[in-house]
Structures are given as structure tokens and as C-alpha cells.
């Protein structure tokens with residue numbers, strides 16, 4: 341009798357645990373990072389304030405490699421790609437673009453601009469996401485929502501902005517364009533940075549520079565007050581983030 345009672349209690353505990361686990365699994369969001377570039381990419385991940393740091397903020401992704409990362413409900417943060425990195429065994433080193441303070445694991449630090457960003461705010465109550473060129477461009481990125489409901493359109497900047505980058509915004513290494521600065525970073529004026537008298541969407545309009553970004557990447561966020569069409573929504577999805 342005693343045995344039966346305790347085993348049925350164990351069974352109900354077990355079922356309860358299964359339920360809790362399946363709920364957790366159903367609600368968490370899976371980010372799948374895929375490196376389509378011909379060279380290794382070192383993705384960086386920065387969590388929003390108070391949110392869980394995923395993968396200690398950074399990892400290495402060889403060409404063709406795919407990695408899945410589970411984010412808790414309500415997570416927010418951004419992904420970017422670091423290029424041309426070399427790290428020693430302790431994880432110290434540098435990257436040509438997107439460096440986060442000379443470490444493989446960014447541990448909360450962001451990437452040095454110019455960097456292409458994939459930004460997410462999950463479960464609020466929908467997921468909001470975009471690919472942003474507000475901090476410039478250093479690698480082609482795309483975000484594809486899978487299995488969600490709603491609009492769930494792809495966010496991407498897959499055109500080679502290195503090539504259309506105006507000379508005054510170019511970042512070069514060994515005479516090659518390796519990244520494209522935002523006009524804000526290059527000129528640091530209120531008009532380009534949407535600060536001061538330009539700190540609102542009525543006064544901060546697209547500029548000749550942001551228009552070049554918008555033309556190359558229509559679904560990406562091209563400056564601080566770019567129209568809301570660049571912020572996409574979906575619910576209950578997982579996300580594939582492709583580099584190149």
C-alpha cells in the first residue's frame with residue numbers, strides 16, 4: 341500500500357515535471373546560427389539589460405558550421421559577426437571587425453562598430469526583430485523566422501555593402517574595404533546621429549548616406565529613426581541567423 345502510494349506520487353511528480361519541461365521547451369526560442377561565409381566568423385552575442393548571457397557572449401563558427409542556442413522566454417539582445425579574429429588558448433586576441441574588447445567570449449560587451457546587427461526582443465508579447473545598419477556594416481546577415489505565426493518576414497542585409505560604401509565611410513585593411521561606417525560614426529553630427537535638435541523622428545530624416553544603406557538593404561534598419569517597416573514581428577518562432 342505504502343509502495344503504491346509513493347510510486348503513484350512519484351508518477352504524478354514525474355508527469356508534472358514532464359509538463360513543466362514541455363512548457364519550457366515550447367516557450368523557449370531557439371536561435372540557429374549558420375556561417376555561410378567562406379571564412380570563419382566569430383559571432384558575438386550581447387544580452388539586453390538583465391537578460392541571460394548566451395554562450396558567454398561569443399563563439400567561433402567555421403565555414404558551413406551551424407549552432408543552435410536556446411534563449412529563455414522574454415530574452416532580448418543582439419547578434420553580430422566578428423571577422424578576421426585570432427585568439428590564443430585563453431581566448432584573448434583581436435578581430436579586424438566587430439571586436440568586443442579582445443576576447444573570444446564577449447561576456448556582456450558589444451562589438452566595436454561598424455557592425456551589422458541582428459536585434460531581438462522576444463515575447464513582448466510578440467517577438468520584434470530587425471537587421472540593423474545603424475552601427476554600420478561588416479558582414480551580410482539575414483534572419484529567417486521559422487514555425488511562428490504572424491507576419492514573420494525575413495530581415496536581411498545580404499547585398500555587399502562593402503562595394504557600395506562611399507569612400508568617406510569605408511574602413512580598409514590592406515587596401516581592401518572590410519566594413520562600412522554609419523554616417524553618424526564617420527561625421528558625428530546631430531543630423532546623422534539623430535541627437536540634439538534631431539533627436540526625434542520628425543526632424544531626423546533619411547540622409548544621402550542612410551539612403552545608400554536603404555537602397556542596398558531595403559529590409560534593414562538604416563538609421564536611428566528609420567521607418568517602422570524595418571522592425572518585424574512574429575510570435576512563437578525560432579530564428580535562423582545566417583552570416584553571408
Ligand SMILES: *[C@@H]1O[C@H](CO)[C@@H](O)[C@H](O)[C@H]1NC(C)=O
Pocket residue numbers: 478479480499500501502516517518519
Ligand atoms: C566585405 O569585406 C570583407 C573583408 O575584405 C570580405 O571578406 C567580404 O567578402 C566582403 N563582402 C561582404 C558581403 O561582407
Ligand SMILES: *[C@@H]1O[C@H](CO)[C@@H](O)[C@H](O)[C@H]1NC(C)=O
Pocket residue numbers: 506548549
Ligand atoms: C552627402 O551630403 C553631404 C552634405 O550635403 C555632402 O557633403 C556629401 O558629399 C554627400 N555624400 C554622398 C555620398 O552623396
